[in-house]
Amino acid sequence: MISLNNVTFKWHKNDKTPTLTISKLNIEKGQHVFLHGPSGSGKSTLLALLAGINEATSGNVTLLNQTLNTLSNTQRDVFRADHIGIIFQNFNLLPYLSPIENVILGCQFSKKRQQKALSHSETLNNEATRLLNSLGLTEQYHNKNVAELSIGQQQRVAAARAFIGNPEIIIADEPTSALDTQNRESFINLLFEQASKTNSTLIFVSHDENLKPLFNRSIDLVSLQEAL
Numbered sequence: 693m694i695s696l697n698n699v700t701f702k703w704h705k706n707d708k709t710p711t712l713t714i715s716k717l718n719i720e721k722g723q724h725v726f727l728h729g730p731s732g733s734g735k736s737t738l739l740a741l742l743a744g745i746n747e748a749t750s751g752n753v754t755l756l757n758q759t760l761n762t763l764s765n766t767q768r769d770v771f772r773a774d775h776i777g778i779i780f781q782n783f784n785l786l787p788y789l790s791p792i793e794n795v796i797l798g799c800q801f802s803k804k805r806q807q808k809a810l811s812h813s814e815t816l817n818n819e820a821t822r823l824l825n826s827l828g829l830t831e832q833y834h835n836k837n838v839a840e841l842s843i844g845q846q847q848r849v850a851a852a853r854a855f856i857g858n859p860e861i862i863i864a865d866e867p868t869s870a871l872d873t874q875n876r877e878s879f880i881n882l883l884f885e886q887a888s889k890t891n892s893t894l895i896f897v898s899h900d901e902n903l904k905p906l907f908n909r910s911i912d913l914v915s916l917q918e919a920l
C-alpha cells in the first residue's frame with residue numbers, strides 16, 4: 693500500500709549528500725508503524741515525502757498504487773486531502789474555532805472524505821461529535837474554543853480531524869511528546885483502536901524508543917538507510 697523504491701531526497705539541488713536515501717521500504721495496509729531515529733535523522737522529511745508535501749529528488753514514492761512523483765503539485769494536494777490524515781507535532785488547530793469546527797476542517801478539501809463521513813453520520817457535525825467522543829473528548833468541551841483546551845485535549849481534536857472521512861493513511865508526527873508516559877500510551881491506544889476500526893495504516897514518528905513495544909512494526913530510519 694506504501695512503497696518507496698530507490699528514493700533520495702535533497703533539500704537543495706546542490707547538496708552534496710541527500711538528507712534521505714532509501715532503497716526499499718514497503719508498508720502494508722493496516723500496519724501500525726513506529727518510525728524512529730535520532731533528532732535530525734530525517735523522520736519529518738520522510739513524512740513530508742509520504743504526504744506528498746515534498747517531492748523525491750529521485751526514485752518512486754507510491755501510495756495506494758499512485759506514484760506521487762507523476763502528479764503535479766495540485767494533484768498531490770488533492771491526493772493528500774482525499775487519502776491522508778495528518779496529526780502534526782504542534783497540532784495546527786485553528787484557535788478561534790471549536791473542536792467540532794476544527795474536526796470538520798479535516799474533510800473540507802475533499803469531497804471523497806465528506807461523502808465517507810456522511811455515510812457514517814447524518815451531518816458532518818454529528819460525525820465530528822462521534823469521533824471526538826470515541827477519541828475521549830467529552831461533549832462539554834466540543835463547542836469551546838480550542839485554545840481553552842489542555843494539550844491532551846487538543847491532541848484528541850487533532851486526531852479526530854485526521855480520522856474524519858476515513859483516510860486510508862494516518863500520519864502522526866511526534867504528537868505525544870508533551871504528555872506524560874501514561875497519557876502517551878493511552879492516547880496511542882486510542883489511535884490504534886480508531887485506526888483498526890477503519891483499517892487505516894498508521895505511521896507514527898517519535899524519537900522516544902520506549903513507545904516501540906506498543907506497535908506491531910518499527911522502522912529505525914538510521915538502519916534503514918545503512919542497509920543499502
Ligand SMILES: Nc1ncnc2c1ncn2[C@@H]1O[C@H](COP(=O)(O)OP(=O)(O)OP(=O)(O)O)[C@@H](O)[C@H]1O
Nearest residue numbers: 703704711729730731732733734735736737738899
Ligand atoms: N526546510 C528545510 N530546509 C533545509 N534543510 C532542512 C529543512 N528541514 C529539515 N532540514 C534538514 O534535514 C535534516 C532532517 O531533518 P528532519 O526534521 O527530517 O529530522 P527529524 O528526524 O524529524 O528530527 P527531529 O526528531 O528533531 O524532529 C536535518 O539535517 C535538517 O537540518
